[in-house]
Amino acid sequence: MTHPRGILEHIGRTPLVPLRRLGAGLPVPVLVKCEHMNPGGSVKDRIALAIVADAEARGVLTPGATLVEATAGNTGVGLALVAAARGYSLVCVMPEKMSVDKRVALATLGAQVIVTPNAAPSDPDNFRNVARRLAAERGWFLTDQFRNPANVRVHAETTGLEILAQTGGRVGAFVAGAGTGGTISGVGRCLKDHVARVQIVLADPVGSGLADWVETGRLGADGTYAVEGIGGSDVPDNLHRGVIDRAERVTDHESFATALRLIREEGLLVGGSAGTNVAAALRIAARGEVDGPVVTVLPDAWDRYRAKPWMRPAEHNTR
Numbered sequence: 001m002t003h004p005r006g007i008l009e010h011i012g013r014t015p016l017v018p019l020r021r022l023g024a025g026l027p028v029p030v031l032v033k034c035e036h037m038n039p040g041g042s043v044k045d046r047i048a049l050a051i052v053a054d055a056e057a058r059g060v061l062t063p064g065a066t067l068v069e070a071t072a073g074n075t076g077v078g079l080a081l082v083a084a085a086r087g088y089s090l091v092c093v094m095p096e097k098m099s100v101d102k103r104v105a106l107a108t109l110g111a112q113v114i115v116t117p118n119a120a121p122s123d124p125d126n127f128r129n130v131a132r133r134l135a136a137e138r139g140w141f142l143t144d145q146f147r148n149p150a151n152v153r154v155h156a157e158t159t160g161l162e163i164l165a166q167t168g169g170r171v172g173a174f175v176a177g178a179g180t181g182g183t184i185s186g187v188g189r190c191l192k193d194h195v196a197r198v199q200i201v202l203a204d205p206v207g208s209g210l211a212d213w214v215e216t217g218r219l220g221a222d223g224t225y226a227v228e229g230i231g232g233s234d235v236p237d238n239l240h241r242g243v244i245d246r247a248e249r250v251t252d253h254e255s256f257a258t259a260l261r262l263i264r265e266e267g268l269l270v271g272g273s274a275g276t277n278v279a280a281a282l283r284i285a286a287r288g289e290v291d292g293p294v295v296t297v298l299p300d301a302w303d304r305y306r307a308k309p310w311m312r313p314a315e316h317n318t319r
């Protein structure tokens with residue numbers, strides 16, 4: 001008898017499905033990779049497992065070690081799953097603006113959560129600087145999703161290759177927002193290696209400086225926006241400009257409206273950044289300038305945003 005696979009072996013190999021209603025009538029199909037269906041509910045399970053496995057293979061992670069990460073929540077959930085299965089402790093440092101649901105989920109999973117002010121990257125209180133300092137002071141292992149090359153690599157070797165297999169190699173464009181940049185850099189590199197004329201497009205919230213950086217090499221003005229997990233006012237090492245062809249800017253309003261449509265019209269139970277990605281993907285498909293389906297990712301699931309106003313449209317409260 002073959003043994004059933006452990007939960008970590010169910011990370012990845014997510015479905016790729018067409019948007020039958022939102023994409024109806026467009027010149028090319030829009031296909032979405034259901035990363036919200038990973039065991040921890042997000043694309044970040046992939047990098048959590050890859051980063052820990054890589055550190056174990058390099059011998060830098062000893063049994064019983066403590067992992068520390070600067071995380072908006074999803075990487076924390078992924079790391080908590082991996083830490084539980086492999087016997088590590090976990091400390092997550094997250095900025096105040098992230099949803100309460102994410103904080104509660106991490107605490108439930110047994111992680112220690114440290115909340116920092118919403119500080120600029122140059123500020124010592126910024127969540128990434130706090131995580132780095134704690135790792136140095138306490139001898140904890142900094143998983144370092146913004147810089148660790150295992151992040152980009154696992155997206156090239158799993159997410160990218162899965163998309164190639166699921167589309168038979170026919171991809172006109174790949175669209176994704178960037179938090180660490182791992183998804184767009186890894187999948188982008190893999191697709192560029194295998195598909196002629198594929199376009200790699202950054203979906204960026206209005207208020208983030210990254211779209212300007214893609215277009216000009218210089219970061220745009222730093223504004224505020226409510227979509228979580230993507231965009232920003234600095235460029236992480238794992239975001240590789242060389243694989244990105246152009247950028248699409250998406251407002252909070254359009255991101256959240258599109259996420260709600262994915263939930264209500266497609267039965268895809270996703271979070272806000274899926275709305276950003278799909279809004280951009282629909283625009284690109286509508287222009288009809290690409291050579292095949294437009295593929296994007298649904299980075300995480302709706303359950304971590306239930307307290308957010310966009311999940312409670314006014315018409316539902318009045319009936």
Ligand code: PMP
Pocket residue numbers: 072074075177178179180181182183184228229230271273274299300
């Ligand atoms: N959406 C959400 C909700 C996220 O948490 C993240 C990761 N911060 C992303 C998208 C972007 O993924 P990546 O880090 O691979 O750029």
